[in-house]
Amino acid sequence: MNTDFLIIGGGMVGLSIANQLLERNISKNIVVIDKEKSLGMHSSGLNSGVLHSGVYYKPGTLKSQVCVSGSKKLKSWIKERNLPINECGKIIIPQMESLDNQLDILKDRAIKNGAKVELIDEKELKSLEPYVKSSSGRALWSPNTVVVKSKVVLNKLESELREKGVKFFLHQKNWRVDPIKCTFSLDNGNKINYGHLINCSGLYADRVARKFNVGEKYRLFPFKGIYWALRNNSAIKITRNVYPVPDLNVPFLGVHFTPSADNIPTIYIGPTATPALGRENYKGFEAFEPLSTFSNLLSLAGQYLKNNGGFRKYVHEQLLLALKPVMLNSAKKLIPSIKDSDIVACEKVGIRSQLFNLEEERLEDDFLCLEGPSSTHVMNAISPAFTASFSLADLIIDQMISKI
Ligand SMILES: Cc1cc2nc3c(=O)[nH]c(=O)nc-3n(C[C@H](O)[C@H](O)[C@H](O)COP(=O)(O)OP(=O)(O)OC[C@H]3O[C@@H](n4cnc5c(N)ncnc54)[C@H](O)[C@@H]3O)c2cc1C
Structure with a gap:
């Protein structure tokens, strides 16, 4: 053929x-x-x-x-x-007051890239998403984001x-x-x-x-994205994507709320960016890399984390997000009234293939x-x-x- x-x-x-x-x-x-x-x-x-x-x-x-x-x-x-x-749009929220100026950087990038965005104040935010709180009172609204x-x-x-x-x-x-x-x-x-x-x-x-x-x-580094979900009958109502201001030094967007595209949307919370220790290690330990590849990945990760304190802190935070109380704390930064009983575990999980440049010791x-x-x-x-x-x-x- x-x-x-x-x-x-x-x-x-x-x-x-x-x-x-x-x-x-x-x-x-x-x-x-x-x-x-x-x-x-x-x-x-x-x-x-x-x-x-x-x-x-x-x-x-x-x-x-x-x-x-x-x-x-x-x-x-x-x-x-x-x-x-x-077609629900997306709101980006500074989860700490010190992150407020990142909204201006994001707005500037969006405009240069040709994306439609608008800075909104506390009142406008409340009318879009009553349960969501911005630490500074401002947020960035992206009407063209869809799911x-x-x-x-x-x-x-x-x-x-x-x-x-x-x-x-x-x-x-x-x-x-x-x-x-x-x-x-x-x-x-x-x-x-x-x-x-x-x-x-x-x-x-x-x-x-x-x-x-x-x-x-180059070597691919697998990062697992674990999701949680908002309980069906939770008193918290979310209808749009709600994202935190991301750490612009890492290629991930931070744990966010995403309504699915179903008739009755499920509100997913996540994904984390947890080092996966296996390219198809979706469930736990069922698809580990062969030992040699696995130890290579570990030593690569160790090397990168040693030289990059900011990323080490990020990975540490992401590992902890698999624990419900830590996830809840992170969710509270966007929705202060959310409670433990509002969040349920869910089976949704994906693995990102993130490229690592061995010579320059950095994530691409x-x-x-x-x-x-x-x-x-x-x-x-x-x-x-x-x-x-x-x-x-x-x-x-x-x-x-x-x-x-
Ligand atoms: C948790 C998570 C959330 C994400 N959220 C978003 C989002 O909201 N929006 C967005 O734009 N992007 C998102 N992404 C990223 C997006 O999903 C990927 O960028 C995109 O799907 C990559 O597509 P792909 O075709 O390269 O890879 P894949 O979808 O992985 O496809 C690769 C295919 O290659 C096959 N394959 C692999 N090895 C071999 C082989 N040796 N021989 C034959 N076949 C092989 C696999 O079976 C697979 O079917 C997310 C990713 C993850 C993991």
């Missing part, structure tokens, strides 16, 4: 690339490979489903370039198909791509690749000759890239896409890669075809 483009990884990034290759009439001969029996088993199916409006990202970064346009494109795509969407059902979106995109002739080979656990001959062997031994291969394998992108001698100086904060022999490697598809997926795919395709 011959194909123009072979995509490893059927998450939102891989499928969006397939979609944009078709939309832009670049090729109709596309193959998607995934190791799972069905799609949506990892980040793209397990995330918060928030389509970010482009507030946070430093102007000039790739994130800032694709978030606003990607969010608009995905939102219209979802609406055209009548898929669930909760969708990420797995529903992914599965719809998959079914449309199948109808348009994209071929899917799922449950491929032991595939092999010859990067020089451009041949890919499926688990059953059948061979696919490809023109160009695109690695969109999320949590395993660094390992797949190393098969092509690409990205040696932006999307990163590397070129290899007849191949492109999407290395750091962190948030907002789901939101931005259609525009991110265009950016990746432009970079790729300029090199082919």
